[in-house]
Amino acid sequence: MRPRPWCLLAAALAVSAMSFDVQAEETTDTVSHALPLPSTASQLTDLRQRLADSEKQREELTRQLQNADTERESIQLGRLRQENQRLKLQLKEAQSVMPARVLTEQQQWFVTGGGVAMVALLCGIFASGWRRQRRQWLN
Numbered sequence: 240m241r242p243r244p245w246c247l248l249a250a251a252l253a254v255s256a257m258s259f260d261v262q263a264e265e266t267t268d269t270v271s272h273a274l275p276l277p278s279t280a281s282q283l284t285d286l287r288q289r290l291a292d293s294e295k296q297r298e299e300l301t302r303q304l305q306n307a308d309t310e311r312e313s314i315q316l317g318r319l320r321q322e323n324q325r326l327k328l329q330l331k332e333a334q335s336v337m338p339a340r341v342l343t344e345q346q347q348w349f350v351t352g353g354g355v356a357m358v359a360l361l362c363g364i365f366a367s368g369w370r371r372q373r374r375q376w377l378n
Contacts, residue, residue: 342350
């Protein structure tokens with residue numbers, strides 16, 4: 240068997256030792272962060288209490304905002320109903336003042352067209368003199 244160089248073995252041991260030291264430091268850091276100091280624990284409870292108070296205030300303000308929106312909408316709805324009633328009364332008054340139409344606009348156009356056709360027929364009859372002559376083209 241061939242002898243191996245001792246320097247490679249020493250380098251491999253040194254690298255593994257360094258990685259072990261880094262892992263040991265990381266575990267001690269996580270342990271120190273996981274266990275809060277007494278002053279940090281009191282700050283943590285204080286911050287949790289303040290968070291709970293802030294959440295309660297937020298919920299109360301949200302309820303107040305919803306109530307204000309509901310009140311504003313109900314006021315606006317009341318105004319719109321009053322305006323609707325006022326407009327209905329104005330419409331009834333305007334309809335009672337105006338005389339009722341006998342014919343609609345479409346019917347009026349139909350009657351006008353019929354009258355024009357009758358006038359044209361009468362003009363044609365009177366222009367011919369009511370004679371029934373056979374007129375032929377002269378070639």
